[in-house]
Amino acid sequence: MSVRTETDAVAVVDTTFDDVFSLVDGWREQIERHVASAEPRVADIDDLVERLVVPDLSRDGALIIGAGFVAQPGFLRDAPWHLAWWLGHANTFGVTGPAAPELRRLVAVEDEDSESFRDYTTLEWWRVPATTHERHITGPYVDYLCTDDYTLTSTMPAFHDGRMIGVVGADLYVNDIERALLPAVRGAGRHAALVNASGRVVVASDSSRPTGSLMRRDTWGEHDRVVPCANGLTLLIDD
Numbered sequence: 550m551s552v553r554t555e556t557d558a559v560a561v562v563d564t565t566f567d568d569v570f571s572l573v574d575g576w577r578e579q580i581e582r583h584v585a586s587a588e589p590r591v592a593d594i595d596d597l598v599e600r601l602v603v604p605d606l607s608r609d610g611a612l613i614i615g616a617g618f619v620a621q622p623g624f625l626r627d628a629p630w631h632l633a634w635w636l637g638h639a640n641t642f643g644v645t646g647p648a649a650p651e652l653r654r655l656v657a658v659e660d661e662d663s664e665s666f667r668d669y670t671t672l673e674w675w676r677v678p679a680t681t682h683e684r685h686i687t688g689p690y691v692d693y694l695c696t697d698d699y700t701l702t703s704t705m706p707a708f709h710d711g712r713m714i715g716v717v718g719a720d721l722y723v724n725d726i727e728r729a730l731l732p733a734v735r736g737a738g739r740h741a742a743l744v745n746a747s748g749r750v751v752v753a754s755d756s757s758r759p760t761g762s763l764m765r766r767d768t769w770g771e772h773d774r775v776v777p778c779a780n781g782l783t784l785l786i787d788d
Contacts, residue, residue, distance in 0.1 A: 555776060555786070558737035563779040565729055569613060569703050569719055570684055570780065576601045577707045577717040580618055584709045591628045594618065598633040599654070602719075606637035606652060612729065614640040615655070615695050615720035618707070619669060624714045630659045632669070634695060639722070642696050655695055667694060674702040678716050682706055686745055686780055689723045689761045699723040699761065701751070703780075723760055727752050737776075738786040746781035 576598070583597050602616040617634030625631050634655040636642055644650045658665040669675050672694075674687040684705040692700035704718035734741050735754040742753035748764045758764070769775050769785060776784040 554736045555738075555774070555784070558733040558741070558784060559776060559778050561733035562730060562743060562782060562784070565612070565726070566686065566703065566780045566782070569721065570705065572605055572613070572616075573684075573703060573705055573717050573719055576616070576618070577705060580707050580717060581709060581714075584707075584714060589625050589714070591625055591631055591633075594620070594625065594631070595633045595654075599635060602635050603652060606635060611637060611639075612721055612725055613637065613719040614722055614725075615642075616718065617655070618715055618717050619675065620715040621713055622670065628659060630661065630666075630669075632657045632659070636695065639725075640696060640720075641698070657694070669694070674704045674718060675716055678704050678706045679713060682713075684780065686782065688745070689749060689751060692720065695720055696722070701726055723751075727760065734784070737784055738774075738788065740787035742785045743778070744783050744785060751782065 579601055580597065587593060598618045605611060606613060606616055614637045615634060620631040622630050632655060636653050636655055638650055638652050641650050660666055677685040686701055686703050688701040689699050701721045701723060702718055704716045706713045707715050707717050730743065730752045734743055734752050740755045742755065742758045742764060743751045744764050745751055748766050750758050750760055750762045750764060764785060772785045773788045774786040776786060778784060
């Protein structure tokens with residue numbers, strides 16, 4: 550295998566996720582700018598987020614299948630908890646029957662007294678950016694909140710006056726990421742795996758390493774090459 554093949558694989562991985570985070574970062578900037586100039590209320594935030602994310606969710610060939618803003622509890626004056634999140638045409642969450650999914654707003658339970666209420670601040674896609682103040686890729690995992698399928702969620706925190714006001718993010722189906730990245734990962738080596746910061750396999754050229762399986766960090770040094778990618782991802786390659 551040539552060094553160029555390995556380098557190209559990293560470039561494909563980095564470009565794919567950098568493109569997603571570029572969208573998310575642009576939305577974050579607009580949300581922060583809005584919050585700096587107006588009192589944050591649900592209706593205004595929902596209107597802004599819809600205008601920001603719907604065009605990108607509607608693009609032909611869009612990789613993202615859900616996107617939006619999730620508020621810090623207590624940040625919005627008229628809603629203790631709030632998800633301003635939209636689901637794309639390819640997102641089948643909650644869809645029954647043969648009809649194709651429509652672009653729609655996620656209906657989430659935000660009443661703390663409801664048995665169906667979910668404290669999203671305990672979830673990795675919130676918890677890690679809230680702790681590190683950095684972008685983060687969560688998954689592969691089954692997202693029961695927004696997709697009901699194997700998912701990757703890319704999130705980053707938003708701030709106002711030095712405090713976090715929520716996270717901005719986008720969902721991607723693992724199946725779509727596999728189709729986008731598997732040729733590049735195969736090019737890196739017959740036994741190559743792209744893993745996240747926790748060692749979970751995102752994509753692998755080796756069928757014995759299924760997506761979502763764990764490759765413990767303390768064993769990474771046993772591989773022929775450990776190649777860092779951006780966004781907390783790593784290529785583990787065996788010749």
